[in-house]
Amino acid sequence: MRQQQKRIFLSPPWTDRTERDAVKDAFDSAYIAPCGPLVDEFERQIENFTSLHAAAVSSGTGAIDLLMMEMGIKPGDTVVASTLTFIASVGPAVHRGARVVFVDSASDTGTMSPSLLEAALQKYRPKCVICADIYGQTCDYPAIEDVCRAHGVPLVVDAAESFGATCKGRAAGAAGVAAVYSFNGNKIITTSGGGAVVSHDEALVERARKRSQQSRERVPHYEHLEVGSNYRLSNILAGIGVAQISKMRRVLKAKRNNYAFYRTLVNANKGLLAGAEFFPCAAPEESSHWLNVVLLPDSARRDAVMAALAAADIESRPVWKPLHRQSVFKGCETFGGAVADDLFARGVCLPSGCGLDDAAYERIAEAMK
Numbered sequence: 001m002r003q004q005q006k007r008i009f010l011s012p013p014w015t016d017r018t019e020r021d022a023v024k025d026a027f028d029s030a031y032i033a034p035c036g037p038l039v040d041e042f043e044r045q046i047e048n049f050t051s052l053h054a055a056a057v058s059s060g061t062g063a064i065d066l067l068m069m070e071m072g073i074k075p076g077d078t079v080v081a082s083t084l085t086f087i088a089s090v091g092p093a094v095h096r097g098a099r100v101v102f103v104d105s106a107s108d109t110g111t112m113s114p115s116l117l118e119a120a121l122q123k124y125r126p127k128c129v130i131c132a133d134i135y136g137q138t139c140d141y142p143a144i145e146d147v148c149r150a151h152g153v154p155l156v157v158d159a160a161e162s163f164g165a166t167c168k169g170r171a172a173g174a175a176g177v178a179a180v181y182s183f184n185g186n187k188i189i190t191t192s193g194g195g196a197v198v199s200h201d202e203a204l205v206e207r208a209r210k211r212s213q214q215s216r217e218r219v220p221h222y223e224h225l226e227v228g229s230n231y232r233l234s235n236i237l238a239g240i241g242v243a244q245i246s247k248m249r250r251v252l253k254a255k256r257n258n259y260a261f262y263r264t265l266v267n268a269n270k271g272l273l274a275g276a277e278f279f280p281c282a283a284p285e286e287s288s289h290w291l292n293v294v295l296l297p298d299s300a301r302r303d304a305v306m307a308a309l310a311a312a313d314i315e316s317r318p319v320w321k322p323l324h325r326q327s328v329f330k331g332c333e334t335f336g337g338a339v340a341d342d343l344f345a346r347g348v349c350l351p352s353g354c355g356l357d358d359a360a361y362e363r364i365a366e367a368m369k
Contacts, residue, residue: 008314008363011186011291014251014354015240022239029235035213036235038242043196045245046181050171052198055209056238060160060182060195062231064130065092066208067156067178067197069229071128073098078126082112082139082158083322084340085132089158090323093130101126102324104336110134110280110343114143116335121151128154133162133172134320135349136188136255136290137281141167141175148176156180160195163188164252164288172288173198178205188251188290189244191237254354255289261361262292262350271369272296272305279319279347293319295346302348305368309350312367319347 026038039056046054057063073079075097081090083102090100103120106113112131121129129148131139138159148155155176162172163181173179178199183191197208210216215228233241244251266276279293296302302318309316321344324334351364 005313005363008351008356008360009353010315010317010349010351012353012355013185013190013192014247014254015244018243018246019240022243023236026236026239031235035232036238038235038238039233042191042233042238042241042245045242046196046198049245049248050174050198052171052174052179052200053202053205055197055205055212056233056241057195057197057208057212057231058233059193059231060158060180060184061088061091062212062229063180063182063195063197063208064088064156064158065095065229066211066231067180068092068096069211070178070204070207071154071156073127078124079128079130080117080120080124080126080153081130081323082132082134083324083334083337084110084134084320084343085158085323086160086320087323087326088160089130089132098127100323100329100332102322102329102332102334102337104334105339105343106140106280107339108280109137109140109282110339111137111139112144113336113339114140114147117144118147120335121147121153125151126153128156130156130158131176132158133160133165135279135287135293136162136165137283137287138162138165138167138172139175140282141170145175159198160184160187161290162288164248164255166286167283168286174200177201178208183241183244188255188288189241189248191233191241191244194233194237194241251354252288254356255352258352258356259284259287259289259292261356262294265365265368266294272301272308273368275301279343289352291349291352293347293349295343296348297346299345302346305348308367309364312363314351314364314367316351317349319344319349
């Protein structure tokens with residue numbers, strides 16, 4: 001009987017004994033609840049890797065919500081944001097009653113267009129701008145910062161998808177007033193569920209940390225001068241993060257190997273990938289290549305690629321559906337939109353886990369024939 005092949009997932013966690021040992025250490029320390037020495041250590045490791053101050057929290061979404069608190073978002077405020085991203089980029093602002101205005105992608109990066117952002121800020125004076133890094137590459141930080149600075153608008157970076165990337169030598173998220181990372185199960189590194197608020201501003205990060213612990217004052221009794229949230233990362237999960245971040249060099253090497261593999265497939269211009277091209281990326285050498293995305297000639301070919309992969313038990317997924325096309329945001333103004341629409345219509349995210357080996361590459365290539 002032929003042995004059944006294992007499913008190839010899009011971006012599964014890459015773990016080994018190191019993570020198990022770290023979790024055991026967390027249990028042995030008796031710090032089972034949120035906070036603890038491994039949370040502190042994980043924050044130190046993030047800071048060492050990025051040169052940014054960091055507060056580890058329970059999710060990337062929680063991190064964005066903490067920054068919306070910092071920005072003072074309230075009902076009636078306007079927030080300008082990338083349209084080609086996951087809904088969590090703007091969810092916390094919407095929950096706080098903000099009106100969202102969307103900005104299209106630039107054709108050379110797939111991330112927020114600085115020129116269209118300029119047009120949006122000429123019409124609106126938002127409480128903040130949220131630009132979203134995507135699929136492992138950063139936005140054009142210098143250009144977007146220049147636009148925001150010229151209009152006096154704070155910039156928040158959603159770097160949930162770009163941990164490990166750089167932008168002209170700066171770490172992903174090292175732009176604007178603050179940024180967020182996600183360490184969800186499918187990200188570059190994972191804590192199972194988790195995230196972080198990061199910034200050059202140590203006082204801002206300390207405020208986020210305090211708010212993630214219900215804004216409790218440092219006195220013996222429970223004293224609160226503001227209403228916070230329960231967003232602190234678990235010490236158990238932080239142990240996984242400490243183990244994961246210790247492997248970053250190996251992770252980035254594996255991600256770049258995946259990128260090289262898909263680049264070879266696309267350049268071969270054969271089979272279902274005939275006429276395909278890569279998702280736009282201004283600086284592939286600076287991307288962490290979280291997910292490799294290929295653009296097909298049309299949506300029919302995209303669907304054919306996904307069907308062929310599914311038949312071989314290989315997971316794939318369309319590019320993010322632009323937020324301005326989501327029913328929940330019907331009526332929201334969008335500056336541009338055609339670039340993001342095209343990327344969604346033709347783009348497919350391909351398996352990009354760190355554990356892909358030659359056998360997996362062969363299966364993926366065979367399915368593409």
